[in-house]
Amino acid sequence: MPALRAVGVRDLLDEALASVLARPSRSALTVLGTVLGICALVATLGVSTTAGHQIVGRLDELQATEVVAEPAGGSGFGAPPVSELPWDIEDRLERLNGVVAAGGYANVDVGDRLVSSFLIERLTRDLSFRLRVVAATPGLFEATRSTLSSGRTWDAGFSEREDRVAVLGRAAAERLGITDVAHAPAIFVGDEPFVVIGILDELAREGDLAAAVLIPEGTARGLFDLGAPSRLIVDTELGAAPTIAAQAPLALIPNDPDQVRVTLAQAPRGVQAGIESDVQALFVTLGLVALLVGGIGIANTTLVSVLERVGEIGLRRALGAGRSEIALHFLAESTLLGFVGGILGASGGVIVVVGFAASRDWVPVLDPWLAPTAAVGGAAMGLVAGLYPALRAASLEAAEALRSG
Amino acid sequence: MLLEGVSRTFETEPPVRALRQVDLTVDEGDYAAIEGRSGSGKSTLLNILGLLDAPTEGRYWLDRADVLAQSDSERAATRARRIGFVFQSFHLMPHRNVLENVMLAGVYSRMPRGERIERAESVLQRVGMTHRASFVPTQLSGGERQRVAIARALLTHPRLLLCDEPTGNLDSRNTATILDLFDELAADGLTLIVITHDELVSRRARRRLVMVDGMLSEQPRRLDEPA
Structure with a gap:
């Protein structure tokens, strides 16, 4: 008796491939739904990872290089701290390896003095x-990565000489009606005059200083x-922030470092991930719907194909195919269609992601497993x-x- | 080959008794023709002989094996290796050329791939179709198509060739070519069973059986016929 056997995998694939290629245009149209579905999925996931990395990248860079130091006692109503933060911040911190810039500030208690700009043409108005x-x-200025729209900032010499100069935040300058410093405009804090030497444009950190003088x-x-x-704000090299955070208290108050509270900025990844996943979920759902439609398309075409090829099925049975081999043959055909759709769709999706990234000068970011998984997913859908x-x-x-074929 | 009391009833409304208590013994190397009008049950008998259908009652031994006790895949394996089929409508795959059509029979008999081409070329030569190996079936005449189908049936060295109205779609000249081929195959020791309603065909066989209303009877050889 002939032994029980199964048809060889290679023969099975060859037969399925030959059947699929025998009707090329029908196969192409059948695959289209899967291609679109997989393409939509890969493109959605790829574009959102690309965009995500882009946004995360910018924030991360800013946040990963920032160290903030404050008095440990806080600014509440408690007893004043024994040791206070020093003003010679640059001397103490810029020596540390990894610090790009450091600076500090404190609000000046000006009592009920008002700030005004006495410009001749505006004398009639209360300013x-x-x-x-x-x-x-x-x-x-450097530590907060500030940019100037006009003028300059001061250096240590101005401070030592107690020069009466001021730099205005953008919002403060707008309120005072000062747009540039070409004519050395003056402002008064109470009765004390100051020459405005610079106007800030943007502050990457400590944005609330935009409204200050x-x-x-x-x-x-x-x-x-x-x-x-x-x-105190410290701008560090990328990756140096944790080290600087550990060293800064000692550098600032060597005899009582506990008086310094150091904060490392945390990226608001949670919020961002939330926003991303909402949009992503929508597109992934659309992709899955397209994929489902593609799957129904394959099921439909394969069913029509079975009904059309009854004679061929009879012939294969006569030539020695068992029922299981007939089933395997058609499963191989639909899986092949799904797989081809998966490959084309994944390729299309990758092209979309790369094109999208290129159009925005972004670096395309793709999970290396995404494309292979998509192709295998297409095959799995074809199988089902x-x-x-x-x-x-x-x-x-x-x-x-055989009779009806 | 031995059939004992084989009946086949189709569970239609009303039930059709296609075969009634058929007994048949076919020895190795026999060349038998089964005559009968359409609806007489001869195709049903052929399907049962070819393990494509199972009788509702009776027993069937092929090569001393009780094939009705076998599983679907065992019977498929028997079809693949021992039995060749030739059909009235040829059943060639329209998108494949002659050589590929012939080689298809090797897929399910697990013939090694290298051997398939070699063997296909050899059987195509046997039926005189080597010059058409790269043609697709639509480019061939009816007689040529049937010769390709016979080549396909011969690919796996079957012991039994079952032919269902092999000349039904052919003109007399092509019929003659096919019948000459059958004579040669029978002379080589292949067991042939041919179903036909054409007396020309049945007269060429060594045994003639007649099917009437599901019952089979042996026809005595006439004196004017060649032995």
């Missing part, structure tokens, strides 16, 4: 405001009542789609099939 006045060290720390101490710095048609084909009676 006195209650503005925040901040004493800052020269390193603050910044003056050198030395000048502020000479004119007003000034305490210790309330906030072929189950019913394959069972129909296998259940045909050979004699009946």
